[in-house]
Amino acid sequence: MSEKEQTFERIREEIGGNDIVLFMKGTPVFPQCGFSAMTVQVLSHLGVKFKGVDILADPAIRTHLKEFSEWPTFPQLYVKGEFVGGCDIVREMYQSGELQQHLQQQGIAVQEAPAS
Template identity: 60%
Template sequence: MSDVNTRISDLVTTNDVVLFMKGTPLFPQCGFSSLAVRILDNCGVAYESVDVLQDMEIRQGIKTYSDWPTIPQLYVKGEFVGGSDILKEMYEAGELQALMDQNGVAKAN
């Protein structure tokens, strides 16, 4: 496993919820990342974010790691969930909150 894959694997396995995004939750750098943050905030869960704009290895590596071409990307308990369109659909259907609850994801403080 390459160094970047190891770093990504460590991030997604040591945190219940990880959002790879452009920017930060307080200052998203694209509309899709902003949407993903709003959805997670509305779910009320604690999550870790990774700003792919600060690390080009992660920015390219996450696309290979997940075999998903776009950012943002959400992982829950080490499993890839999807990008902002999938998050939006799951959230609107109540499936995202159910996934968080089933996995015992901690609530945000």
């Protein structure tokens, strides 16, 4: 099995073993880029539990995830095994209410925070 195949298998295990997975630069507590930080903020604001995978600490995932998802940038959000998008898509979906609706349709409870 090639390194790429092994890495694809590990990616599948992550997204199959967790309802929400965010492949990001850094960790949810200490994001290493603004886009990752913004995506963490949106998910935290909705009160959903998610697993952060630090691509900076895992060069194989960093190298092969773009090919796996056919998406060129990080972060990458997966919900119930399905690729949702990167920072801009997540932010736009959140602002339109589409993200909350999508999560609820997937059986994930969302905390609706009052608009500030």
